[in-house]
Amino acid sequence: MRYLILLLALTLGFARLSAQVSGYGLSEYQYGNLPGERPKDLSTLYNQLNISYKQGNVRLAGRFETFHSMAFTDSNYVRPTQLSFQYKKDNFSFTLGNFYETLGKGLLLRTYEITGSIFETRAERVRYAFLRDLRGAHGVYSSKYFEIKALRGKMLDTYFAPINQEEARRNDFVEAIDVKGNYKGQSHWVNCNEA
Known part of the structure; x- marks a missing residue:
């Protein structure tokens, strides 16, 4: 056993x-x-x-947030608010966990993060990151002539602070397929959504 450990080291x-x-x-x-x-x-x-680890085609990322109030202890929280695993190679990428996406021109679906900004609810007096993301699965394949995106996840409702249950914060379910084609320099797209 010692030799195996030595060989491994x-x-x-x-x-x-x-x-x-x-x-x-x-x-x-x-x-x-x-x-x-x-x-x-x-x-x-x-x-x-915010922590990110990348090796080769794999990326792991996480966001951890804490809030402490000296007067209102029921609004204190310490929790991971975003976790994601991403695999990316050539024209293909796949993400599990939290991700951002815009479909079409953003009228059907637009997620975002305003980096460095903090949102505070006046009723609960709790602060947290100002973003709107999806938690689920997301895949993209792109080539010279077309791009296909498929996603399935739950949308974050920014109104609810992290002290609320996850079911209240993510009660909107989204499934979508987005296909964009490029023919002779013109873009065409088709969106299929279910909310």
């Missing part, structure tokens, strides 16, 4: 592994309250950590 020691880990964070501390609200000396802290 030597093999990994000489093997060439290359990966990329990246991340960034955002923190915001607030002192004070809205005019006329109690307590006047409200103190809150919001943190966001």
Whole structure:
């Protein structure tokens, strides 16, 4: 057994592994309250950590958010708010977890993130990342003449803070196939959606 562990350690020691880990964070501390609200000396802290790991064709990503209020402890939370696995090779990509997508010109479906911004609900006094994403599965195949996108997932309702149940935050179900063709320099597309 010791020889097997030694052999494994030597093999990994000489093997060439290359990966990329990246991340960034955002923190915001607030002192004070809205005019006329109690307590006047409200103190809150919001943190966001985004981590991404990429090796070859595989990418893993996650977002973790925390919110702590000194006065309203029932609004405190610590949780992963986004997790995703992506495989991408040549003209094909597949994602499981959280993703962003726009179909057509964005009238049927448009997801987004406003990077660096923080949303606060006035009723609950909770802060969280300002975004609208989908959680589910997403695949794209593209070539010189056409592109096919297929997705299935639940849309995030930005109105509900992370202290609410996941069923309340993601109650809209979306399935869609988007086909775009390119013939003699002109684009044509067909969308099939079910909400």
